[in-house]
Every structure is written in structure tokens, then in C-alpha cells.
Amino acid sequence: MSIKNILLGTSTAIVLFGCAGGDNPGLEYAPNMYHSVAYEPLSQITDESAGRWVNSLDNGAERGEYFNSNKYNPYRMNMREPAPNTVSRNKYGWLPYRNVHVSKDSVPIVTAGMRNPLDSTVAVLADGKVLYETYCKHCHGVKGEADGKVSDKYPGVANLKGDAYVNITEGHIFQVITHGAGLMGSHGSQVSPEDRWKIAKYVKALQKQK
């Protein structure tokens, strides 16, 4: 048997031995690449001796470097679970948007009690302009006068400076973006509630421009 065959056989054996099924990760080459020394929120290595052989922790080697689970938390994860019935809020403290669904056809657009939670700051209006020009301009146009590329080809796009729309509220604009209105489809899945309010602010400012 040549030395080449022996080498080939040994390396194949090591590679095969390294593979393992199920939850067993098998042999890890350069294990420090896989295991974070910092605690991770979800990963749970429950074996206290895991990684003892590479221990660089200053803990007198009571436990291995890879042990990272917390026996007091559910599933032994490091993260605490939120209290039951917790509902996430965004950075403004808003709850997830749940307003009555407005049917596109006959039911009038409901805006009762809807107030824009954002102030008309320069930053909000600047964001609103970028968002309007991303999501609305191709139909409603830069000026909001149905001067977009789409309205060149398809009639029926609302002129937002027209008499019918100059006095609409920001809540109304929010609802139209969310659910659509008549020929206009809903943009609720593309534009977040925060961004809808920014667009509403910008549309009101745009309507005042000559």
C-alpha cells in the first residue's frame, strides 16, 4: 500500500467521521468560529462542559466556553419572553394599525378620530416627498395634478389639487393609501403606517403649492 493511499484513506475517514446526522453538528473544525463567547438570545448549549478544552474564560474552568444556556428561562434561552398578551409598539409608541376595513366601492372612507401623529417638521416633509415620489408620482405626478407618466396613458387618476380633493384630511389620505379608493389600488402592504402619515403630510403641503 502506497503512502498516498494511506493518506487518502485517512483523510476520507476523518471527513466522513466529521459528518453527523440530526442535531449533532459533527466535528467542528476551528470551533471558535461557530461559538460566540457572548451569550446569544436563542442558542442553547446545555452541556456545561461544552468547549472546556478550548476554555479562554476566566472562570476557573468551572464550565466550558460554549455553554450558554440559562436554566431559569423557558427553553433555556438567554432572552426573557415578553409578558403574556404583550403587543409590540413602534418607536413612537403606536400600536399595530387596526382600523375598520373600508370597502373600495360603496362604503365611504371612514376617518373619524384619525389625526396625524407626526408634526409637520422639515424632516417629516422631506421624507414624505421622497416617499410620495416613490409610491405616488408615477400616477399623481410631481405636482399632484395627475401629471404622472401613468396618467398620460390611463385616464381617471385623481388631480389632488382639484376641487374634489383640496380639502381632504390627512386621515383621509392615510385611508386611501391603506385601502385604495375606486380605481386606485391599496398600497397598505407596501407603505408602513408611519410612512403613510408622512406622505399625507406631504400631499397636504403639495396641494398648497401653485
Ligand code: HEC
Ligand atoms: C397606479 C396609479 C396610482 C398610484 C400609484 C397612486 N394612485 Fe392615488 N389614485 C389613482 C386613481 C386612478 C385615483 C382615482 C380613483 C377613483 O376616483 O376611482 C386615485 C385617487 C387618489 C385619491 C383620492 C381618493 C378619494 O376618492 O378620496 C388620493 C387622496 C390619492 N389617490 C392619493 C394617493 C397617494 C398618496 C398615493 C401614493 C401612496 C397614490 N394615490 C398612489 C391612482 C393611483
